[in-house]
């Protein structure tokens with residue numbers, strides 16, 4: 146028996162009948178972009194996050210890019226971002242000519258260390274981008290405080306944390322604007338690429354909506370040098386179907402996570418820590434161990450697929466040669482030791498038990 150890291154076919158098979166209906170509906174409508182499906186999903190996802198506006202776009206990277214463009218940040222502006230993140234968070238900043246200022250994570254949460262932010266603020270700092278990594282909402286208290294004190298915007302990268310809750314509020318509503326990805330493997334994923342921006346401010350929402358559609362506020366009338374980034378009707382329709390199951394799916398992920406945390410008892414394995422069960426939606430269940438590559442091979446030999454999120458930190462990538470000599474020891478420690486175990490809403494109790502058994506025998 147092979148336990149897949151993520152069985153996307155099984156995840157989506159649950160919705161086949163409803164997907165078929167939606168495909169027919171969109172085909173019958175003859176309308177493929179910015180139509181009824183998009184409008185409906187945006188309304189439902191805004192409600193889900195507890196914000197006024199949701200703007201569909203082409204992917205998660207575009208969502209972050211659109212937010213930075215919407216604020217009008219440009220060359221020379223600095224944006225604080227965790228050193229320990231998927232490269233997209235940082236690319237969105239560079240893409241706009243802004244300077245990413247890397248901050249080390251907290252080794253316990255893997256998220257940005259709020260205590261290290263203030264010392265990085267200069268007269269050029271414009272925003273703090275938080276990343277709810279692996280599905281765990283960043284502890285925002287200190288970040289709210291620092292942002293307020295220095296007049297900074299807060300941008301959320303919520304690509305891994307659909308539905309995570311911090312102090313009663315969902316990700317997507319914890320900052321000034323938030324970017325989501327609906328890449329197939331995310332907790333809410335479509336059957337292709339998709340993303341969105343969530344936002345409360347009416348004016349900023351209108352600006353971002355225009356920028357995402359060639360900078361036009363109405364057809365052939367261009368008020369910004371925009372981009373083309375839209376969520377198509379098929380993807381919006383699929384997402385709306387799956388959104389109704391997101392809370393349930395996240396609960397199942399929490400159940401598996403709890404089972405792993407209570408039953409994996411191997412001193413060589415460092416389990417993830419949670420400060421509040423509601424704050425985590427377990428997009429990724431990441432453990433750490435010193436001999437990570439050996440451990441990964443052991444699991445593979447025993448039929449358990451795993452993935453490393455991520456093998457190389459952004460500052461060690463060729464794309465950021467200017468940073469290659471810099472040292473972010475906590476970030477590097479995480480990248481060298483981390484391994485993601487199978488977790489998803491469709492993992493069976495038997496599979497989870499097998500994962501535990503194999504790890505405890507390591």
Ligand SMILES: *Cc1c(COP(=O)(O)O)cnc(C)c1O
Nearest residue numbers: 204205206231233234304326328
């Ligand atoms: C997936 C992801 C993105 C990018 O989303 P895409 O839809 O692939 O562009 C951004 N940030 C984080 C943290 C992600 O995990």
